[in-house]
Amino acid sequence: MKADKTIAFLGAGNMARSIIGGLVQQSYPSQSIWATARSQTTLDKIPAQWQIQTTSDNKTAVQQANIVVLAVKPKQLKDVLATLAPVIVNNKPLLVSVAAGIPTSQIASWAGDNSLAVIRSMPNTPSLVGKGATGLYANKHTTQADKDFITELFATIGNSTWVEDEELLHAVTAVSGSAPAYFFLLLESMVATAKKMGLTEQDAIKLASQTAIGAGLMAQQGEYTVTELKQQIMSPGGTTEQAIQFFEQNGFKSLVNDAMEACYQRSVEMATEYK
Incomplete structure (x- = not known):
C-alpha cells in the first residue's frame, strides 16, 4: 500500500x-x-x-x-x-x-x-x-x-x-461482527459431544476447527452456492443427510434467524445510547 x-x-x-x-x-x-x-x-x-x-x-x-x-x-x-x-x-x-x-x-x-x-x-x-x-x-x-x-x-x-x-452496518454486525461467537458456540457444542463419543478435547478441537476453516474457504471460492455445497455432502440415506435433517426438523434455521435478529436489534438500540 x-x-x-x-x-x-x-x-x-x-x-x-x-x-x-x-x-x-x-x-x-x-x-x-x-x-x-x-x-x-x-x-x-x-x-x-x-x-x-x-x-x-x-x-x-x-x-x-x-x-x-x-x-x-x-x-x-x-x-x-x-x-x-x-x-x-x-x-x-x-x-x-x-x-x-x-x-x-x-x-x-x-x-x-x-x-x-x-x-x-x-x-x-x-x-x-x-x-x-x-x-x-x-x-x-x-x-x-x-x-x-x-x-x-x-x-x-x-x-x-x-x-x-450506514444502517446496513447493523446487518454487518449480525452477520460478521458478532458472528465469530456463533461459530465458537457451535464448535463448543461439537467438541463436548465428540468427547462423549470418546475423542479427546484436543483432537476434537483440531478436527472441528479445521473443518470450519475448510468449509469457509470452499464457500469463499464461489464456485457453488452454500446450498449446493451442503447438498454435495448429503448422500441419500447417509450420515450427513441424517444430521442435516435433524437440524432442520428441530428449527435450526429459525433459531439462527431469531438470534441474528436479536443481534441486529441490539445494534440499533446501541446507536441511540451515545447521542
Whole structure:
C-alpha cells in the first residue's frame, strides 16, 4: 500500500494492535504510525520491535496525522473528540471509527465539524490472526482515494466489504461482527459431544476447527452456492443427510434467524445510547 500518510491510533487495545501489526507486516513506515493510550501498561503491550511512535497525549499524535483511527471504547469517544476538536478542525484528518454503534454524523459533530470525512468500520475478532471480515461505510465527505486507502488498510488484517447505507452496518454486525461467537458456540457444542463419543478435547478441537476453516474457504471460492455445497455432502440415506435433517426438523434455521435478529436489534438500540 502507498505509505504516504501518517496514521494515529487513539487507543492501543487488541483491535488497534492487530491493525498496526498488519501495517508493520506490510512494511508500512514505523515512523508514520502513532498509537496512544492513557495507560503505559497498555502501550507496553505494543511489541518493541515494531518501533512505532507511542504517547499518552492524544493531541501530539493527532497533530501529526492524516488519518486518525478512533479505537477507544464507545462510551469514551465523545469526551476524547471534544478534547481534540480544535486540532481536528484545524488539520481535518480522515477519521476512521472502530467504535461500535456511533453514527458518522455524531462522530463529526463531536469532533466539531460536520463536514469532516468519516469512515465507520465494523471489524471482527479474527482480525487478530489476519483473517478478519470488516464492514465499512464512508460519509459523503469522504473521497474515493480515502476509501481506497482504507480498503488497503483493512486488507492487512483480512478482507472488507463497503456498504452504501450506514444502517446496513447493523446487518454487518449480525452477520460478521458478532458472528465469530456463533461459530465458537457451535464448535463448543461439537467438541463436548465428540468427547462423549470418546475423542479427546484436543483432537476434537483440531478436527472441528479445521473443518470450519475448510468449509469457509470452499464457500469463499464461489464456485457453488452454500446450498449446493451442503447438498454435495448429503448422500441419500447417509450420515450427513441424517444430521442435516435433524437440524432442520428441530428449527435450526429459525433459531439462527431469531438470534441474528436479536443481534441486529441490539445494534440499533446501541446507536441511540451515545447521542
